[in-house]
Structure formats: C-alpha cells, structure tokens
Amino acid sequence: MASVTEFPAAPAERPALAPIRVGTRRSDLARIQTDIVVRALMEAFPDRQCEVHAMATMGDKNQVTALHDFGAKSLWTHELEAALAQGQLDLIVHSLKDMPTTLPPNMILGAITTRHDARDALVLSKHLMSALESATAAPSIPKDLLTAPSILASLPEGSVIGTSSVRRSAQLARLHPHLRFESVRGNIGTRLSKLDDKDGPYVAIILASAGLERMNWSARISRYLTSRGEEDREGRLFGSDESVKERREASGPPFRGVLHAVGQGALGIEIRGDDEAMQGMLAKVACVRSTLAGLAERSLMRMLEGGCSVPIGVETEWVHSSTTSRETLAMRAIVASLDGKQVAEVELTEDVGNNQEAELFGKKVAQALVENGAGPILDAIIKEREAGEASRTAEI
Numbered sequence: 001m002a003s004v005t006e007f008p009a010a011p012a013e014r015p016a017l018a019p020i021r022v023g024t025r026r027s028d029l030a031r032i033q034t035d036i037v038v039r040a041l042m043e044a045f046p047d048r049q050c051e052v053h054a055m056a057t058m059g060d061k062n063q064v065t066a067l068h069d070f071g072a073k074s075l076w077t078h079e080l081e082a083a084l085a086q087g088q089l090d091l092i093v094h095s096l097k098d099m100p101t102t103l104p105p106n107m108i109l110g111a112i113t114t115r116h117d118a119r120d121a122l123v124l125s126k127h128l129m130s131a132l133e134s135a136t137a138a139p140s141i142p143k144d145l146l147t148a149p150s151i152l153a154s155l156p157e158g159s160v161i162g163t164s165s166v167r168r169s170a171q172l173a174r175l176h177p178h179l180r181f182e183s184v185r186g187n188i189g190t191r192l193s194k195l196d197d198k199d200g201p202y203v204a205i206i207l208a209s210a211g212l213e214r215m216n217w218s219a220r221i222s223r224y225l226t227s228r229g230e231e232d233r234e235g236r237l238f239g240s241d242e243s244v245k246e247r248r249e250a251s252g253p254p255f256r257g258v259l260h261a262v263g264q265g266a267l268g269i270e271i272r273g274d275d276e277a278m279q280g281m282l283a284k285v286a287c288v289r290s291t292l293a294g295l296a297e298r299s300l301m302r303m304l305e306g307g308c309s310v311p312i313g314v315e316t317e318w319v320h321s322s323t324t325s326r327e328t329l330a331m332r333a334i335v336a337s338l339d340g341k342q343v344a345e346v347e348l349t350e351d352v353g354n355n356q357e358a359e360l361f362g363k364k365v366a367q368a369l370v371e372n373g374a375g376p377i378l379d380a381i382i383k384e385r386e387a388g389e390a391s392r393t394a395e396i
C-alpha cells in the first residue's frame with residue numbers, strides 16, 4: 001500500500017490562500033484529466049496555486065488479482081479517499097464512470113465538469129488496417145469494410161473483439177451474434193498494444209472515445225458507437241444521409257447500437273462533505289448540463305445495482321422542447337443479459353432543472369426498465385457472478 005507520507009502533513013489551520021491539493025491516480029490518463037481540472041481551477045481562481053499529488057492505488061499496482069479478488073470499484077480510490085479524509089488533499093479528480101454511485105459517508109461528489117464525448121469507440125487493429133490498405137486482407141474481409149454501414153456487422157464470423165466490459169459485450173452480442181468477445185485489460189496504451197500484437201486474437205477493441213481523445217489517440221477511432229448505430233466523426237450515421245429528425249426517431253428502443261457507461265466521458269471531483277468552502281469554489285468549474293445528466297445517470301445505476309455494479313448502458317441528450325422552449329433531458333437506457341439474448345430498454349424525456357429533479361428522473365427511468373423486464377435479467381447476472389463470473393463484471 002502506498003505510504004501516506006508522500007502527502008504533506010495536514011496542519012490544523014491552513015492559510016486561506018494555501019495551494020489547492022489535488023489528488024489523482026498515477027496513470028497517464030488520470031494525470032491528463034487532472035490537468036484539465038487544475039487548469040479550470042486556476043482560471044476560476046487566479047490567486048490560488050494547485051499542487052497535484054499522484055498516488056498509485058491498489059488497483060493500479062495489482063491489476064490481475066485485484067479485479068478477481070475484490071471486484072470492487074473502490075479499489076481504485078481507497079487510498080486517495082483516505083488522504084482526503086485526513087485533510088491531506090482537498091479534492092480528488094476521477095473518471096466519473098469509475099466512481100462508485102455511493103461514496104463513503106464523509107465524501108461527496110463536489111462537481112462534474114464539462115462532458116465532451118460519452119460514446120464508446122471502435123478501434124481496428126493496425127494489421128487489419130494495413131491489410132485493407134494494401135488489399136492483402138483475407139478474402140473473408142470485405143474490401144469496403146471501412147465504408148460499410150456497420151463495420152462490426154461486416155467482420156467475418158468468429159472475429160474476436162477485445163473488451164472486458166460485459167456492458168459492451170452483451171449489447172454487441174445481441175446486435176452481432178457472429179462476433180466473439182475476449183477480455184483485454186490494462187490502461188489504454190496497453191490495450192492498444194495488445195490489439196496491434198500480430199500474434200494476439202483481436203481484430204478490434206472497444207474503448208471510451210473520451211480516453212482516446214485525451215491521450216491524443218482519436219485518429220485510431222474507426223466508428224463511434226451510439227444507440228443509433230455506428231457513426232462517423234461528424235455524428236452522422238455511417239453510410240446514410242438521414243436527416244436529424246430521422247436520426248432522433250432511430251434512437252429509441254429497440255436500440256440499433258451500443259449505449260455507453262453511466263458517467264462515461266465526464267470528470268467527477270470528490271471532496272469532503274463538510275468542506276463548504278471547496279464546494280462553493282467548485283460551483284465555478286462545474287458544468288450544469290453535464291452535472292444534471294451525470295446525476296440522473298448515477299441515480300439510475302444506484303437504483304438498479306443494489307450495492308454491486310451491474311451492466312447498464314445509458315445515453316443522455318439535452319434536446320430542445322418546442323412546447324416549453326426549454327432544454328429537456330432525454331435518457332435512453334438498457335439492461336442486457338450477458339449473452340445479449342434478453343434486454344430491457346427504455347427512452348424517457350423529462351424537464352430536469354435541478355439536482356433533485358435529475359435524481360428523480362434517474363429513478364423513474366430505472367422503474368421503467370424494471371417494468372420492461374430488467375429485474376429477472378439483473379437477478380440472473382448476479383447469480384452468475386456469485387457462481388464465479390466476478391472478474392468479468394469488474395469493468396463497465
């Protein structure tokens with residue numbers, strides 16, 4: 001376990017303009033995400049300094065056994081939270097999707113910053129790309145793969161897609177039963193090198209586009225995955241010129257594509273529940289729309305998981321309402337059995353104006369999912385997990 005002595009001592013009284021002590025995990029992605037928040041803080045509070053304290057967490061240090069033995073999200077955050085609780089840190093920057101929906105009793109989600117891209121992305125292996133370019137691809141690979149309406153649908157029978165997320169594999173298995181799914185672990189760079197290993201099994205992997213973008217690897221994205229199907233960089237459905245209206249209609253259940261994880265693409269800032277000063281400051285770096293969408297998604301998840309994480313796909317979108325001429329929040333959500341054969345899916349829209357309404361909306365969507373059959377699907381997944389599937393459910 002990392003020693004807490006790497007943090008400065010917590011004096012009883014800190015000067016009012018003391019540096020803001022920001023905690024982060026040590027991975028490259030975590031550091032880049034922390035820089036985004038630090039820059040926002042420095043812009044909002046030019047007279048304050050920020051000190052970044054990076055800490056290797058138990059999950060970073062022991063990726064293989066940690067996921068098997070604990071299967072808990074908190075293993076990424078435990079040591080950082082201990083330092084926050086002891087007053088050695090003022091805040092922790094997280095990927096919102098990695099934050100448990102229920103935080104320790106003395107901690108709160110202080111802010112959610114602007115979410116840029118919540119979607120999953122399809123990344124093809126370098127060997128497949130170069131085979132396509134030099135026209136040496138196996139006869140089973142269509143020559144027009146890169147311009148096909150769905151790359152995933154066009155891949156040959158039995159092609160292996162790398163993902164350790166049952167949310168992703170369950171939704172993809174439903175849409176593309178000819179594909180196979182194998183786990184791929186490690187940080188984004190490790191996963192990309194496993195993908196590009198010629199001796200490895202994968203033709204493609206699925207990653208969060210936000211992470212790829214922040215790491216400057218978005219050029220590797222062949223398609224964005226959304227509830228409507230595969231989209232190009234401009235958000236158009238690939239291989240079609242449907243109007244926006246048709247696209248919107250195409251977004252409802254049954255979904256023709258993949259819904260992302262709760263909180264994906266957004267950054268969450270964790271603080272002590274009693275730190276009112278910090279809470280007030282964070283109001284200046286929070287994004288209202290991302291916060292309301294993020295809280296609604298987390299409330300949906302909290303209602304459905306009953307204490308342990310379950311594979312739920314979600315997609316939220318602010319849409320203009322012509323009746324109220326306000327922006328309303330649309331939420332699409334899916335729960336799928338591990339093999340993708342059973343799904344419960346819904347889409348609801350609500351006028352969400354504050355945090356409490358966002359949480360209520362999340363509960364309402366959860367209720368609608370249960371009415372559409374989510375209960376038995378979730379029960380079966382929890383049973384399978386108890387029978388030894390725990391490691392497959394550790395990632396969302």
Ligand SMILES: NCc1[nH]cc(CCC(=O)O)c1CC(=O)O
Nearest residue numbers: 095097207208210211264265266
């Ligand atoms: N599962 C781990 C994880 N946590 C956050 C991100 C990416 C950034 C984000 O979603 O905000 C990723 C990688 C991925 O799923 O591809």
